Amino acid sequence: MxxxxxxxxxxxxxxxxxxxxxxxxxxxxxxxxxxxxxxxxxxxxxxxxxxxxxxxxxxxxxxxxxxxxxVPPSSQTPVQADVSGLVENLLAMGLSTQVKVLEFEYTQTPPDAASDMGVAPGTIAQRAVRLRSLKDRPFSYAETWVREDIGRTYSAEDMATTPLLRLFEMAGVKIAGAHQKVMARSADYVVADLLGVEVGSALLCIKRVVRDENGAAVERIRALYRPDVYEFELNLTLGQGPDGTLWQPSQCMP
Amino acid sequence: MxxxxxxxxxxxxxxxxxxxxxxxxxxxxxxxxxxxxxxxxxxxxxxxxxxxxxxxxxxxxxxxxxxxxxVPPSSQTPVQADVSGLVENLLAMGLSTQVKVLEFEYTQTPPDAASDMGVAPGTIAQRAVRLRSLKDRPFSYAETWVREDIGRTYSAEDMATTPLLRLFEMAGVKIAGAHQKVMARSADYVVADLLGVEVGSALLCIKRVVRDENGAAVERIRALYRPDVYEFELNLTLGQGPDGTLWQPSQCMP
The missing domain is CATH 1.10.10.10 (Winged helix-like DNA-binding domain superfamily/Winged helix DNA-binding domain)
Structure with missing residues (x-):
């Protein structure tokens, strides 16, 4: 043909x-x-x-x-987040976002999320999908997998109004840290429709696994961002690496 | 039609x-x-x-x-860079990459690069395009604009063999820091061909302006990365922001 x-x-x-x-x-x-x-x-x-x-x-x-x-349109300046790309940090910056919880369920963890969390595929966990907007412009689509025992301590309504880190804290979980990957992905039909972009548009993608003080995975998030609405920025300074000069983020706290 | x-x-x-x-x-x-x-x-x-x-x-x-x-193919693990996404850091990590300098010229700075560097559009600067590979797999396409007086201190051959930061140092420039944006962009026909991906594929994009101790822009780079070959990773810890808990990169040096 x-x-x-x-x-x-x-x-x-x-x-x-x-x-x-x-x-x-x-x-x-x-x-x-x-x-x-x-x-x-x-x-x-x-x-x-x-x-x-x-x-x-x-x-x-x-x-x-x-x-x-x-004829480039007069630019609408994107919101600038630090390069950690974390919506949680927007909150800490005092910017309020609107959240819609689109899905909320307890279901079997698929192979990719299970492997990231270090659990057997099929383990029951809380799956939630959230769409986040800033001034009525949707900018992020996030799917979270949360360990069942922690997920059971809050509701879908809680998720729409309270940052996930705060919900973990209220559940008595002590977060030790997170590991994050920054990627680029193409918008599929679900995400394209919700974020208001064309199918196939390039989106920023962040995958993060959050761990408690015992090293166990608490949450695995995969979030897609409209790069024209939400921008990751970072200041760098020069330091010394093992084999020479090394760039490093400069907004670290003392 | x-x-x-x-x-x-x-x-x-x-x-x-x-x-x-x-x-x-x-x-x-x-x-x-x-x-x-x-x-x-x-x-x-x-x-x-x-x-x-x-x-x-x-x-x-x-x-x-x-x-x-x-049928996902058995994965070829991507090289992992920290989230600063800087090839310079790969060098510091002791990984050697191969560089081809595809273009090298002195020409008028276009509006977007000029605006980033804080110079008038049309200002003459050194423009270079480099393709970088790791184990014969091309993974980054980078266009750099360097201030003319600094650019004149080295050749295209120097650029293929010596890190740009080292060339700046040899030119007597003191680098104070850099400001960087992380974005997602679609591969155009030039980049798709060189990086071996389809036109329209989502690529990670980094735009960075490097400044000297007087705050003047030395270099502006725009680099596109194959996300399946070169991955940005970051460890995060929780700190305190002005309005609550804040994620921050954890690989900062003391």
Missing amino acids: MDPTPLYHRIYLVLREQILDRKFDPDKPMPSEIELARAYSVSRVTLRKTMERLEREGLILRQRGRGTFA | MDPTPLYHRIYLVLREQILDRKFDPDKPMPSEIELARAYSVSRVTLRKTMERLEREGLILRQRGRGTFA
């Missing part, structure tokens, strides 16, 4: 990001349709569809005889 | 990521083609094409009468 436009949406997403990133000088013409079609190895018809959509959305302006110009 | 399969490649990328992430239990059938087609609002023909490609690539297995099963 012929597939005339397999790349159409992906090229749209890439060019849209580049326009929002101001990668194209607004005073200079963008590469021509012929050049872009060649670069992405697609037909001019495909490329034209992409450009028509960008034009419809006001992201480019075609000027007869002059060329096509990028 | 009809566009029968606009979502084909995006759905392919999303499902591929989910299989590699082990989001599907390998012992349980995946959602059916009908269910997936409905979820992504595409025709069954479109969805079937996606599944055929995943099958061709050995990522799913169809078993007559039983259903379709995810």
